[in-house]
Amino acid sequence: MITKNLCLSLLIGCWLLLFSTSKAQSNNPLDVxxxxxxxxxxxxTDAYYMYGTGGVxxxxVAYSSKDLKKWEHRGTVxxxxxxxxxxxKDFWAPEVYKRGGKYYLFYSAxxxxxxNDELENYRIGIATSTNPTGPFIDLTGRPLFDPGYPIIDGNVYFAEDGRLYLYYSRCCYKNxxxxxxxAWAKQQGMFDEIEESWIYGVxxxxxxxxxxxxxxxxLRPPVSxxxxxxxxESRSVTSGEVNRRWTEGSYLFKHNNLYYMMYSANHFGGENYAVGYATASHPLGPFEKSATNPILxxxxSNGGIVSGTGHNSLLRDKEGKVWCVYHGRTTKTGSQRLVFLDELKILPNGQLIVDGPTVKP
Structure with a gap:
């Protein structure tokens, strides 16, 4: 016969097990x-702040959280x-870094x-604030620099020697x-030409x-x-979706004297958007792509409900766990992009593994 005390003990034990298990999880997809x-x-402020494309x-706009599960909308920043x-127009891909007591917002627009009335005249700019929730004010009234072609997806790496490196993607437009x-796509009668986006560093x-x-x-798409x-990296072309191949959404970090560059390929608006990575011994390469790509x-195609996974960044939380932060779509939510957080693991041989995409209540 089960006593009331035993029932209470079992209930407390289940609650503790649930708490300890859920503490290391996120609620994918997030309501963002x-x-x-x-x-x-x-x-x-002992808080997490999330920025992204969309919302205004x-x-x-920004969201904040204390536990990476519940996110509060903080309004326009x-x-x-x-x-x-x-x-x-087209304000995309914000990244915010704190330095010297100020917050710096890198973004594309x-x-x-x-x-010349270019259809895609994108550049990267910087705005600053004394608060993670803004307001962020543009520094100069101009983009950071003009390479002579449209660029997006700025990402900054702060090196141990004090140097800074900017990474960005040259747009496919007119490239x-x-x-x-x-040649294959043209022979198949699919597309007359294929435009590509390439990742640069400076x-x-x-x-x-x-x-x-x-x-x-x-980094660039393969030639052969x-x-x-x-x-x-060619699925958007070979599926007949669009005449472009992307290499974008770069994110650089260092582990065991090796520089890892994560990047996304394929159409951001399609189901084939995916993430791979490359490694180098210097922040400016040369980079070698991993044979295990894509890692997200x-x-x-395997019975799941998630597609369009890409444009990731990384977060090391207060407990030291590393999260891959990215957007994706589900069969339930349709074309709307939502935020996912899944654990990033680095194996002893240096290989990266993203434990996802997952869907967790």
Whole structure:
């Protein structure tokens, strides 16, 4: 016969087990409709702050959390209607870094200086605030720099020697590239040309005022169809979805003297968006792509409900656990991009594994 005390003990035990298990989990997908999510942990406020694409027209909003599960909407943190604004539309991919007591917002937008009326006139700019929830004010009234072609997805790496490095993606726009995939697509009568986006890196001044030297090409889609990366990085083309191949959404970190660059390939609006990574012995390469790519991709082909997984960043939480923060879609939520957090694991041989995509209540 089960006594009341035994029932109570079992109930408490189950509750403790549930608490200890759920503490290391996130509630995927989060109730945050962001693309390109980025999370900052701020020691001063002992809180996490999330930024991303969406939530307000021509600007950015933020969410905050104490436990990575429940997120509070904190309102608009940046809006283009300000004196030094240089962007006109398509405000994308915000990343916020804290330095010297201030918060710096790197973002992409369509540049108003557009004498040739380019359809994709994107550049990267910086705004600053004394609070993680803004308001963020543009520093100069101009983009950080102009490489002569449209760029998006700025990511900054703070090196141990004090140097800073900026990574970004050159847009596919007006960048047709000859490759065996392009030749195949034309032969199949699918597309006349294939445009590509490439990831570049360049040193950044310590005060964020300018770049140092010339940008260096670091990653691009494979030229040969025999390349091991070609199949997964070309799915948007081979499926007939669109005449573009992307290499974007870069995120750089260091582990055991090796530099890891995570990146996304395929159309951000389609089901084939996926994440891979490459490694190098220097922040500016040369980078070698992992033979285990992609490490994060749709699971709808295997009975799951998640697709369009990509544009990730990383977060080390207060307990030291590393999370892969990314957006995805589900069969239940349709085309809306939602935020996911899944654990990133680094094996003893240096291989990266993302424990996802997962769906957790």
């Amino acid at each position: 409709a962001f693309g390109d999510p980025f999370v900052l942990y701020d020691e001063e 027209e021509n600007g950015f 940046y809006i283009a209607q300000q004196d030094k604004s240089w962007g006109t 369509h540049w108003k200086e557009n004498p 047709p590239v000859q490759s065996e995939i392009a 040193e950044l001044a310590s005060d964020f005022s300018h770049v140092i030297g010339e940008p260096k090409l670091l 169809r025999d390349d091991k990366q070609s199949e997964w 991709q749709k699971n709808i």
